[in-house]
Amino acid sequence: MKVRIDIMLKNGVLDPQGKAISHALSTLGFAGVEDVRVGKSIIVTTSEPDAAKATEAAKAMAEKILANLVIEDFKITVL
Amino acid sequence: MKVRIDIMLKNGVLDPQGKAISHALSTLGFAGVEDVRVGKSIIVTTSEPDAAKATEAAKAMAEKILANLVIEDFKITVL
Known part of the structure; x- marks a missing residue:
């Protein structure tokens, strides 16, 4: 099972x-x-073959290692 | 208009x-x-209010600045 974890800075950070x-x-003309x-x-x-378990x-x-929850939010998508 | 550009290394890189x-x-037990x-x-x-033009x-x-097309692929999604 392939899962994508998108990690973005929280709004306001x-x-x-x-x-x-x-x-x-902007400088390059866009x-x-x-x-x-x-x-x-x-x-x-x-x-893991089960989507729910993989999620x-x-x-x-994401919670334990990949994201810094103080400043970042994450979203999980099953691919 | 909000557009997401996903840039990933090409397969094999x-x-x-x-x-x-x-x-x-793996070390941490996953x-x-x-x-x-x-x-x-x-x-x-x-x-830009038009989705096609924004894309x-x-x-x-992506082609001019954000991605390195030699080693990276990109994908555009309108949000």
Whole structure:
């Protein structure tokens, strides 16, 4: 089973990487860019055949290691 | 219009960050992890109200600046 964990900074948390990209895009002539946020997506392939159990495991991985819950939110999608 | 650009390393390109996460997960007791791939997701908010034009612009952004097409693939989703 393949599961995707999307990790994004929470709203309100400053995203310097996003700001840098936004600035670069404007400088390079892309008009109308209002905001850019950057996140990670982690695709985990497990031997677990059950989608619900794989989601559960991915949630535990995100909470325990992959995401910093103080400043980040995560979302899990079964692929 | 909000557009998400997902950038992942192409299949076959070594992903050391993914390997490190995979190893960390196994060490920390998550059984059955077969493979981990890590990518970036970039959410761009533009003033463009038309979805097709926003997608077009996002494609240009990805091709010109955000993705390294030699080793990375990208996918665009309108949010």
